Structure formats: structure tokens, C-alpha cells
Amino acid sequence: MSAPTVEEVRAVVATVPDPEIPVLTIADLGVLRDVRVGPDAHVEVDITPTYSGCPAMDAIRDDVHGRLRDAGWDDADVRLVLAPAWTTDDMSADGRRKLEAYGIAPPAPAGSPGPVPLGMPSLSVPEGLRCPRCGSTQTRELAHFGSTPCKALWSCRACGEPFDSFKVLR
Amino acid sequence: MTAQRGGWLDAVRRPDLPPAGEYALRLADDALVLAQRTAEWVSAAPEMEEDVALANIALDLLGQARSLLTRAGELEGRGRDEDALASHRTEREFVNCQLVELPNGDFARTMARLLVFAAYQVELYSRLTGSADEVLAAVAAKAVKEVRYHRDHATQWVVRLGDGTAQSAARMQAGLDAVWPHADELFEADELTDALVRTGVAVDPSSLLAPWSAYVGTVVEQATLVRPDVTALPGGGRRGIHTEALAPLLAELQHIARSHPGARW
Numbered sequence: 001m002s003a004p005t006v007e008e009v010r011a012v013v014a015t016v017p018d019p020e021i022p023v024l025t026i027a028d029l030g031v032l033r034d035v036r037v038g039p040d041a042h043v044e045v046d047i048t049p050t051y052s053g054c055p056a057m058d059a060i061r062d063d064v065h066g067r068l069r070d071a072g073w074d075d076a077d078v079r080l081v082l083a084p085a086w087t088t089d090d091m092s093a094d095g096r097r098k099l100e101a102y103g104i105a106p107p108a109p110a111g112s113p114g115p116v117p118l119g120m121p122s123l124s125v126p127e128g129l130r131c132p133r134c135g136s137t138q139t140r141e142l143a144h145f146g147s148t149p150c151k152a153l154w155s156c157r158a159c160g161e162p163f164d165s166f167k168v169l170r
Numbered sequence: 171m172t173a174q175r176g177g178w179l180d181a182v183r184r185p186d187l188p189p190a191g192e193y194a195l196r197l198a199d200d201a202l203v204l205a206q207r208t209a210e211w212v213s214a215a216p217e218m219e220e221d222v223a224l225a226n227i228a229l230d231l232l233g234q235a236r237s238l239l240t241r242a243g244e245l246e247g248r249g250r251d252e253d254a255l256a257s258h259r260t261e262r263e264f265v266n267c268q269l270v271e272l273p274n275g276d277f278a279r280t281m282a283r284l285l286v287f288a289a290y291q292v293e294l295y296s297r298l299t300g301s302a303d304e305v306l307a308a309v310a311a312k313a314v315k316e317v318r319y320h321r322d323h324a325t326q327w328v329v330r331l332g333d334g335t336a337q338s339a340a341r342m343q344a345g346l347d348a349v350w351p352h353a354d355e356l357f358e359a360d361e362l363t364d365a366l367v368r369t370g371v372a373v374d375p376s377s378l379l380a381p382w383s384a385y386v387g388t389v390v391e392q393a394t395l396v397r398p399d400v401t402a403l404p405g406g407g408r409r410g411i412h413t414e415a416l417a418p419l420l421a422e423l424q425h426i427a428r429s430h431p432g433a434r435w
Contacts, residue, residue, distance in 0.1 A: 053233025083308035
């Protein structure tokens with residue numbers, strides 16, 4: 001079989017869904033870092049974790065291997081790279097839209113202030129994220145930590161529903 | 171501690187990894203042991219959000235430990251991976267500080283320990299991003315973002331409980347008093363860190379004391395508590411000297427791997 005192009009490999013692996021948030025692909029998330037194809041048709045795919053302990057990485061690695069095998073590219077390595085560290089700015093604009101439509105408030109885009117001050121943290125409760133259900137900004141954080149490492153738990157005073165927020169990390 | 175070098179304590183354990191590997195192992199063991207302790211709270215925390223928060227913090231620490239153990243094994247070059255290092259070392263081969271192995275106590279004591287340790291980790295990892303060891307630098311750059319959340323979480327609770335009712339303030343103060351004598355060990359430099367600071371691999375632990383002290387001092391003040399004025403305990407965790415609390419923790423941590431050789435997490 002002739003060597004695939006980088007674009008062909010990327011198209012195949014980019015659609016692997018995140019196991020925790022299946023509406024997002026690993027390309028949307030920025031978890032897919034790099035694709036290389038050697039002259040001997042050896043394929044290398046780099047992925048990076050959102051958090052050090054992200055339990056989804058093993059599943060993502062297996063899924064990427066599976067897609068590559070299905071496409072007939074058995075000679076492949078999936079490498080976990082840590083540097084440069086992932087940030088929520090790596091998430092695509094498309095990914096942010098899909099996240100909100102799914103009911104999770106997306107992380108603030110690049111250029112907006114981060115959530116964790118360098119000095120003494122604020123003791124006031126964070127407020128004002130747009131509720132992904134009703135669009136109100138009458139919202140407040142219930143807990144810094146949510147159902148996965150990358151999310152926080154919020155609640156909306158307008159519609160009375162709780163919702164997840166993808167934490168800004170940079 | 172210096173006075174004890176060459177005495178019976180040295181006979182207990184000598185580093186059996188190359189210096190950078192031993193250093194990675196120290197950082198790994200701190201994270202691994204605190205991950206295990208912290209996970210004990212899951213299903214037993216004061217409220218459900220706190221179960222979730224402590225599970226997340228434990229998971230972050232476990233993730234850091236996995237990367238650091240893997241690096242320690244690579245630097246050792248004898249084929250030990252993260253599982254071998256986590257599950258097939260004895261108590262005396264663990265080089266975590268004693269602070270992280272102490273029993274959780276009540277919730278206030280757990281938050282006091284998390285404040286002390288996360289504030290130390292923030293200072294450590296933010297400087298280790300410049301390490302000459304590329305892997306340690308990368309792990310630190312990833313982890314520093316996580317431990318800022320941990321520090322923030324502990325800060326919120328210490329202030330809320332300290333500046334709360336008479337009961338919560340008394341228990342928060344007791345928590346601080348209980349963990350404080352174990353803090354000094356975090357900032358002890360020794361021959362290993364001295365040598366690795368010269369080659370740019372390690373951060374000098376003693377250089378972290380002043381910024382750590384400034385941060386926790388501000389928190390304690392804001393919590394209307396009293397900074398404990400206590401004598402430091404001798405420590406020795408970096409040389410494999412531990413309290414009686416570590417062995418039972420390891421028995422639980424290692425049980426599956428030792429009962430089912432070859433099992434992986």
C-alpha cells in the first residue's frame with residue numbers, strides 16, 4: 001500500500017470523539033496535536049491531555065489506533081506529548097459552539113482574563129456565565145470542580161437549572 | 171538533619187536511582203501518596219460537591235504521579251515503569267515527605283494540609299518549568315495550572331471555616347496546628363538537591379519557603395486564625411523514614427497489583 005498523506009491521516013483521526021464529551025472531536029478540543037507520515041509509511045500521531053490525570057487519554061489512544069487500523073495503516077504510533085501544555089485556547093471556535101449547544105458553557109476565548117489569579121484568590125463566588133439552556137447571565141458557580149477534571153458546576157437563577165462549565169485553563 | 175548523616179538513618183536507605191531519577195521519585199511519591207489519602211474522602215466528604223472536588227484533586231495528583239514515576243523509571247534505565255515503581259516498592263523505598271502520608275483527620279485538617287501542600291506545589295512547579303530536564307519541565311508546566319485550583323480550593327475553605335463559627339474556627343485552628351510541624355520538611359535542601367540545582371534540573375527547596383510563607387500567611391490572616399508557632403518535626407521522608415501511617419496506606423494502594431501480578435491500572 002502506498003504511504004498516506006498527512007492530510008489523509010489527519011482527516012481519519014480528527015473525527016475521533018472525546019469519550020467524556022462525545023459532541024466534541026479530539027480536533028475540536030485541540031487534543032490532536034500533530035500527524036506525521038514517514039517515507040516508509042510509518043504514521044505518528046501526537047495527542048496531549050487536557051489534565052494530567054485525564055482518564056480519557058487511554059480511550060482516545062485506543063480509538064485513534066482503531067481508526068488507523070480500519071484505514072489500513074497498521075504501522076502507527078500514538079504518542080502522548082505534554083509540552084507545550086494544553087490550554088482551553090487550543091479549543092476551536094467550532095468546538096466552543098458545539099459545546100454550548102450540548103449544554104456546557106464553553107471556556108472564555110483567548111484574550112479574556114483567566115480564572116485563577118496569581119496572588120490571593122478572590123473569595124467571592126464567580127458569576128455571570130451565559131446559561132447554555134436559557135441564555136441568562138443570572139448565574140453563579142456552585143463548585144470549582146465538576147463531573148470531570150475540565151468542568152465546574154454552575155447554576156442558573158433564571159431557569160433554575162444547574163449546568164456544567166468548561167473551565168478556562170491557561 | 172545534617173547531624174544524622176552517616177548515622178544509623180543513612181543505613182536505612184541510600185538512593186538507588188541516579189540523582190535526577192531520585193528527584194523525580196520524590197516529587198512523584200508526594201503526589202501519589204496524597205492522591206491516595208485524598209481519595210479516602212470520596213463518598214465521605216461533608217457535601218456531594220466536596221466528594222467531587224476531592225476526587226478531582228486526587229485525580230490530578232495521580233496524573234502528575236504517573237508522569238513523574240514514568241520519568242523516574244526512564245532515568246533509572248532498568249526497565250521499571252510507573253506500575254512497578256508505584257506497586258512494588260516497600261515503605262522504606264518511598265521518598266515522599268511525611269506531610270502527605272498523615273491521616274486525613276477531620277475536614278478542617280484535610281484542608282489545612284491541602285493549603286500547605288498545594289501552596290508549596292504552586293511555588294515548586296512554577297519554577298520547575300525551567301528545569302534542564304525537559305520532561306520534568308513539561309510535567310511542571312501542565313501541573314502548575316492544576317495545583318493553582320487546589321490551592322484556591324483549600325484557601326476558600328480555610329478562610330470560610332476560620333472566619334466562621336466558634337466551632338469551625340477552633341477546628342480549623344487545630345487542623346493548622348496539627349499539620350504545621352510537618353511543613354519544614356518540604357523546604358529542606360540536601361546533597362541531592364544541591365547537586366541537581368547546580369545542573370539546572372532541580373529547584374532549590376529552600377528557595378520556596380519565603381513565597382510559600384507569604385501566601386499561607388495571608389490566608390491564615392484573612393481566616394482570622396493564628397499562624398502556628400510550633401517546633402518542626404524531624405521529618406526524614408526523603409530518606410525513607412516514615413510515620414506509622416504510611417505502611418497501611420501502601421498496603422491498600424498496592425494490594426491489587428501484588429495480589430494479581432501483571433495487573434495494570
